[in-house]
Amino acid sequence: MVKVQTEPNATLLDVLREELRISSVKRGCEVGECGACTVLIDGKPVNSCLILAPKVEGRSILTVEGLTRNDELHPLQESFIEEFALQCGYCTPGVLLTAKALLDLKPSPTIEEIKEALSGNICRCGAYQEIINAILKTSRKLQGKSD
């Protein structure tokens, strides 16, 4: 829990980056198109660049920092490394959160469902195929199936 005082015209993205120094949440287009600023609010992916800070008073917000537990990477993060699901990494925090929200809701998503979930996350490096592979791999891992 953190308390921050801000102007009402600050976005959640502004507060996370400038006040709380959580720089994993990226600034991209800032108009809701690229998904680099994705965070999860109550488990659902949203664009923090389109949310005024006062709107999220009292809500729980998950950034990629919250995926690791006791310095251990989340299975998604491990799969992303194993599958080379990134190049520059700019889209990665947002993509990981989108993927987490999907797997929490649908532990075994189809490729179509993965594509739909990722429709709001642009990867300029074009790592989509590897991203999809990594999500499928995580899904199998989490269900206790080995490759």
Add this chain to the structure above:
Amino acid sequence: MRADYVNLVNTHTVPVRFMYHSPETLEEALRLMREYGGEARVMAGGTDLIVDMKLRRKEPKHIVSLNKIRGIEYIVEEDGGVRIGANTKLRSIEKNSIVRERFEALYEAVRSIASVQVRNMGTLVGNICNASPAADSAPPLLVYDAVVKARSIDGERKIKIRDFFKGPGKTCLKDDEIVTEVFIPYPPGDSASTFFKISRVSMDLAKVNIAILVKLSSNVVEDFRIALGAVAPTPLRIPKAEEYLRHKPLNEENLNIVEKIVSEEIKPITDVRSTEWYRREVSKILVRDALNSTIKKLVRT
């Protein structure tokens, strides 16, 4: 670069100073709207409003957020249709089984909007109140003859969706009114509906969108409704095409005439997304494709 080409507007900040109000009841919100009238803006999901403020297209002095108001987030069946509350997110609408089964065109339209993230925030009511000529929910709501319920301190008013849009960004709402819900009557039994949209990429607004509803009795058209968006200052029903096709057999000759009527009735412009010529041509094809797809649905059931 010439000075007048320099874009002084960027999207990094919200360059507008405003008071943020987050009332917990609708009554309180209505009181605030009465008090601040033209200087206030309602904010539902904010997916249109915040972009507009970043680009300085809107500079409200007061924002009245619907976020904390309980009891306006619902999809309920009632009185021969469904009622959808002002705070109901697009994502919940697309996940709703009644919408999916009975309002196919609305389901297809909502699913086509932006991304999961935007649909987790944005609302159906915000989509129509923003009054973009390209709003994807507008053509389906037009063919279903939806009714918009607006409230002010003085009471409630019901507005037919056909009378709701007044121009790009303009509705018939008064400064102190808040839309509380949209009522969508069930389409006639044994009818089917379809939504189609042509856009540059899936994230972009439509170049042209269309919704149609068809009811057949053997091969004769019993009911036909058609609405298009992004082809005029407001989303449009095309009554002339509807009247022409009703009680006629669905054949090539009649189809050609309907396509022609539609392309003559619309008033498209050339803008960043498309040209007038292209919009007229592609509208014809959309009419045909939407009809074909709807008839397939009818045959299946």
